[in-house]
Amino acid sequence: ALQTLVFHGATPEILCEAHPHIGTDKLPYIIRNIRRTIADAGGVFRFDSRVTDILLHDGRIRGVRCGDERIEGAAVVLATGHSAHDVYELLHARGVRIEAKPFAMGVRIEHPQALIDSIQYHCRTRGEYLPAASYSLVSQENGRGVYSFCMCPGGYVVNASSEAGMLAVNGMSYQARDSKNANSAIIISVTPEDFPKPDHPLSGVVFQRKLEEAAWKLAEGKVPQQLYADFKENKKSTGYGSFESCIKGQHAFANLRTLFPEAVNEAFCEGMESFGRKIHGFNRDDSILSGVESRTSSPVRIHRDACFQSEIRGLYPCGEGAGYAGGIMSAAVDGLRVARAIISRYAPAEG
Numbered sequence: 001a002l003q004t005l006v007f008h009g010a011t012p013e014i015l016c017e018a019h020p021h022i023g024t025d026k027l028p029y030i031i032r033n034i035r036r037t038i039a040d041a042g043g044v045f046r047f048d049s050r051v052t053d054i055l056l057h058d059g060r061i062r063g064v065r066c067g068d069e070r071i072e073g074a075a076v077v078l079a080t081g082h083s084a085h086d087v088y089e090l091l092h093a094r095g096v097r098i099e100a101k102p103f104a105m106g107v108r109i110e111h112p113q114a115l116i117d118s119i120q121y122h123c124r125t126r127g128e129y130l131p132a133a134s135y136s137l138v139s140q141e142n143g144r145g146v147y148s149f150c151m152c153p154g155g156y157v158v159n160a161s162s163e164a165g166m167l168a169v170n171g172m173s174y175q176a177r178d179s180k181n182a183n184s185a186i187i188i189s190v191t192p193e194d195f196p197k198p199d200h201p202l203s204g205v206v207f208q209r210k211l212e213e214a215a216w217k218l219a220e221g222k223v224p225q226q227l228y229a230d231f232k233e234n235k236k237s238t239g240y241g242s243f244e245s246c247i248k249g250q251h252a253f254a255n256l257r258t259l260f261p262e263a264v265n266e267a268f269c270e271g272m273e274s275f276g277r278k279i280h281g282f283n284r285d286d287s288i289l290s291g292v293e294s295r296t297s298s299p300v301r302i303h304r305d306a307c308f309q310s311e312i313r314g315l316y317p318c319g320e321g322a323g324y325a326g327g328i329m330s331a332a333v334d335g336l337r338v339a340r341a342i343i344s345r346y347a348p349a350e351g
Contacts, residue, residue, distance in 0.1 A: 001332035008033035011175075019134065020329075023175025051087065054094055054315070061314035075314045075342050079335065080321040082298040083162045085205055087321070097303040097311055098201040101323055104145070104296045105211065106187035106268060107256060108157045108169050109228075110288040111281075112243050116153070116182045119279050132177040135184070137282075139274040142263065144189050146271030149296055150327075151184035153177045157290045159223050159249035166212035169223055169290050172248075181246040185293040186275075188260075188267045204299025214259050215292040223247060224254035229285035231257050232269055241286020256291045298323045308341045316342065 002015050005022065009030045014020035022030065035045060046066065053065040055072065063072035080087045092098050113133075117126040120133035132153035139146045150170070154177030160170035171183045195203035218224040225245060230237040237253040245251065257265055276283030301323030308316050318324065318338045325331035 001329060001336065004034075005030060008037065021173065021175070021177070023177075024172040025174045051090075053090065054312075056094070056312065059311075059313060061312055075316060075346060077316045077318050077335075077338060077342070078302065078322060079318040079331075079338075082295055082320040084321055085163070085209065088202060088205055088300055091302065092201055096315070098300050099303065100192045100195060100198065100201055100204040100299060101301045102189055102191045103204065103208075103299050104147075104149070104187035104189045105208070105260075105264075105292065105294045106146075106185055108171055108183050108290040108293055109186050110157065110181045110183045110243075110245055110290070111284070113154050113180060113182045115281055116279075119281065132173075132182065134182075135279060137186075137275045137278060139271045141267040141270040141274070144264070144267040146186065146188050146267050146274075148275075149185040149187050149293075151182070153182050154179045155181070155183050155246070157183050157223070157245065157247040160295065161212070161216070163209075163212070165216055166209060167216040167221065167223065168212050168292060168294050170293070170295070179246045181243070181288075183246070185296065186268065186271065187293060187296055188264050188271070190264065194261065194264075201300065208294050208299050211259060211292055211294050215294075218254045218256070218259065218291075219252040221250075223249055223251040223290050224256055225251050226254060226256045226289045226291075227285060228272065228283065228287040228289060230255070231265075231289055240288065243286070243288075245288050245290070247290065251290070256289055259292055297326045307345075308338050 002020060006012050006015060010022050014022065049066045051064045051066055055062040055065060055070065061076045063070060064076060088098065116135060117133045118124060120135065121130060126133065134151050134153045135148060136151065137148040152171040152173040155171050155173035156179055158170050158172055161167045171185065192198040192203060195207040197203045215224060227237045227241060234255065234257050236255045272283045298321055302310060302317035304310050304317045310317055316338050319331040319334050320326065325334045
């Protein structure tokens with residue numbers, strides 16, 4: 001997977017880095033090159049198209065419907081990503097086996113990059129030869145995992161909303177990783193027991209959407225932000241502390257603590273204090289929180305067997321949206337495994 005990215009324009013350094021980084025600014029160019037390779041091999045891209053139904057016959061997939069158009073095929077790879085709520089609802093209505101699964105949610109947190117550099121490199125400044133420092137933190141609090149996710153050195157918080165009237169945030173770094181702040185998601189595990197109607201296959205989707213709807217309302221569509229000290233005191237922030245947010249998109253101060261169940265709030269605060277003992281200053285009062293980070297992984301898993309097919313033969317759930325990956329690399333690897341399974345089943349034998 002990494003070699004494929006390098007072939008299409010990523011820097012060769014990602015082949016040997018422990019934490020490969022492409023850069024949000026460079027990724028569109030690489031994706032265009034990948035698309036060109038696929039098109040040259042006979043692939044077709046349909047933009048502004050939406051799958052509205054799946055075509056079935058005798059328990060097998062026969063293709064998909066995009067509006068009034070039928071697209072037929074013996075195999076359909078379902079690799080929608082983890083934000084395709086309408087696809088989950090469609091599959092459930094068509095009898096595809098889906099189950100709610102644990103995921104994690106929380107907030108983005110920002111610190112001055114210089115603080116993270118000085119702590120991780122044990123020096124006042126990192127100089128010109130060291131890259132922006134990163135971190136990885138994990139804790140167990142009240143039976144819940146609390147951990148950093150998608151850490152972005154020298155990065156930005158971004159509004160990553162995908163549905164009207166709902167709000168979710170994410171983080172990104174340009175290739176140079178040269179913004180003034182470091183950010184990561186600090187997320188807390190939730191299980192189907194936390195969801196309304198925990199036995200319903202789509203209960204995690206309902207839980208996720210209600211959280212994002214509440215986040216949108218909290219600041220009237222702007223990204224709600226709060227200082228960590230005010231989160232602990234359950235009050236709305238009125239201004240930044242010693243540093244300001246590096247954020248793309250409109251933002252406003254609000255009380256993020258009102259978004260989450262109190263058990264999640266308590267686990268978050270205890271996790272933050274634990275992290276402060278590992279990285280001195282991580283739990284500083286003026287750390288900037290932005291919410292809500294709710295798309296860390298899919299809230300559902302679409303059942304598949306050892307051959308990577310659902311009960312509907314020829315339908316291959318794949319990647320993050322299907323519940324079998326939790327990031328870019330694991331999704332890429334799962335895609336390769338599914339592709340090889342399809343090739344071995346449908347491609348004519350050599351000779």
